[in-house]
Amino acid sequence: MPATIGDTKTTKPARDASAPAPRDVGPRDVARWGRRGTAGTAIAARLSFVDVSHSYETVAAVDRVTLEVEPAEFVCLLGPSGCGKTTLLKLAAGLEVPNSGRILINEQEVSGPHRFVPPERRGVGLMFQDFALFPHLSIVRNVMFGLTTLSRADAHREALKALGRVGLESYAELYPHALSGGEQQRVALARAIAPRPSVLLMDEPFSGLDSRLRDEVRDETLAVLRETRATCIIVTHDPEEAMRMADRIVLMRSGQLVQVGTASDLYHAPVDLQAARFFTELNEVPAEIEHGEVVTPVGRFSRQGVVGGESVTVCVRPHGVRLAEPGIGVPGRLLGRRFLGEVELLDIAVEGLEQPLKARSRDMAPVPIGSEVGVVIDEAAVLMFPAREY
Ligand SMILES: Nc1ncnc2c1ncn2[C@@H]1O[C@H](COP(=O)(O)OP(=O)(O)OP(=O)(O)O)[C@@H](O)[C@H]1O
Numbered sequence: 001m002p003a004t005i006g007d008t009k010t011t012k013p014a015r016d017a018s019a020p021a022p023r024d025v026g027p028r029d030v031a032r033w034g035r036r037g038t039a040g041t042a043i044a045a046r047l048s049f050v051d052v053s054h055s056y057e058t059v060a061a062v063d064r065v066t067l068e069v070e071p072a073e074f075v076c077l078l079g080p081s082g083c084g085k086t087t088l089l090k091l092a093a094g095l096e097v098p099n100s101g102r103i104l105i106n107e108q109e110v111s112g113p114h115r116f117v118p119p120e121r122r123g124v125g126l127m128f129q130d131f132a133l134f135p136h137l138s139i140v141r142n143v144m145f146g147l148t149t150l151s152r153a154d155a156h157r158e159a160l161k162a163l164g165r166v167g168l169e170s171y172a173e174l175y176p177h178a179l180s181g182g183e184q185q186r187v188a189l190a191r192a193i194a195p196r197p198s199v200l201l202m203d204e205p206f207s208g209l210d211s212r213l214r215d216e217v218r219d220e221t222l223a224v225l226r227e228t229r230a231t232c233i234i235v236t237h238d239p240e241e242a243m244r245m246a247d248r249i250v251l252m253r254s255g256q257l258v259q260v261g262t263a264s265d266l267y268h269a270p271v272d273l274q275a276a277r278f279f280t281e282l283n284e285v286p287a288e289i290e291h292g293e294v295v296t297p298v299g300r301f302s303r304q305g306v307v308g309g310e311s312v313t314v315c316v317r318p319h320g321v322r323l324a325e326p327g328i329g330v331p332g333r334l335l336g337r338r339f340l341g342e343v344e345l346l347d348i349a350v351e352g353l354e355q356p357l358k359a360r361s362r363d364m365a366p367v368p369i370g371s372e373v374g375v376v377i378d379e380a381a382v383l384m385f386p387a388r389e390y
Pocket of ligand 1: 056057079084086237
């Protein structure tokens with residue numbers, strides 16, 4: 001398929017002795033990306049899903065999804081394994097045909113009851129984790145792969161330009177096995193952007209990279225994608241990655257869209273307890289309602305507007321738990337502390353809680369383990385949901 005495809009293999013392959021040695025292959029090289037502003041601009045497109053469903057035999061992988069992605073917008077699909085993220089991308093790419101609903105690019109139906117546009121005619125670029133670079137093609141030939149509409153000379157020039165943007169122009173005649181995982185990812189990115197797709201679909205593009213490399217590759221990839229102005233949908237299961245990259249995050253569960261909004265929307269006002277759990281570690285504490293107030297072992301709180309019914313689940317984010325002098329707040333005992341550099345993780349026993357309360361502290365107060373302490377909760381770090389089984 002002439003759409004752009006890529007990979008993120010991690011393992012650094014053994015170098016072929018006959019291949020020319022690249023310069024400084026390895027993680028250090030990642031810093032040397034190409035000059036900003038040279039990626040080439042695409043004409044961004046609006047991508048619309050209208051009531052789209054898709055099943056594999058008995059599994060409803062995508063269930064009545066309606067979503068509008070604006071031109072040049074970055075949307076991250078986020079959710080647990082098996083929730084339908086990849087299927088939604090495949091439907092947009094034309095690699096799967098929906099059972100029902102319509103998909104439109106710039107208001108033109110590309111999948112639906114009346115029309116099906118094949119993948120190579122959608123102007124959609126793909127960068128899927130499990131699509132390898134072609135091992136038998138040189139780097140420049142890999143990048144030229146999606147440039148089928150150009151003459152060979154033009155395709156070669158465009159491919160070199162895209163490689164230049166990711167800082168790998170001088171690797172053009174090498175073969176994929178001679179490159180590190182991070183470099184291969186950059187080639188995959190060059191291959192994805194070279195045809196200037198109006199929509200770029202990326203499935204876990206950084207998941208194969210180790211964490212330090214991943215931050216660098218992700219930040220630079222984001223810069224390249226912003227320059228191209230393509231409309232991007234990026235699949236990830238990592239909330240932090242979604243928050244770093246996305247204009248809007250789409251949280252999925254069991255094939256459905258659970259919540260769509262900015263990182264701040266999803267963090268500060270998660271739609272339910274599961275959505276909240278997805279974004280941060282939470283202390284979930286038992287609660288009762290007395291005289292309109294929510295009473296918990298860690299204090300009394302005003303009932304938040306979101307709460308309906310009589311019974312609530314109260315969650316406290318660890319950064320909102322503060323140690324104080326004994327006698328202030330509710331009584332507790334420090335059970336453990338782990339130093340993590342900028343913060344310390346504290347475990348605090350509080351009467352009425354089965355599990356120790358987890359705190360993330362920047363204070364570093366020199367309180368010995370076993371000490372009696374006071375525990376104060378920042379009400380801004382408290383979330384409440386109607387109590388039900390999760
Ligand atoms: N080709 C297939 N045949 C049968 N079932 C499939 C197929 N592809 C996906 N599924 C099922 O459809 C559901 C959604 O899968 P999908 O790959 O879209 O989820 P995902 O959110 O991308 O998961 P992951 O994060 O693990 O990649 C899952 O239950 C999966 O097992």
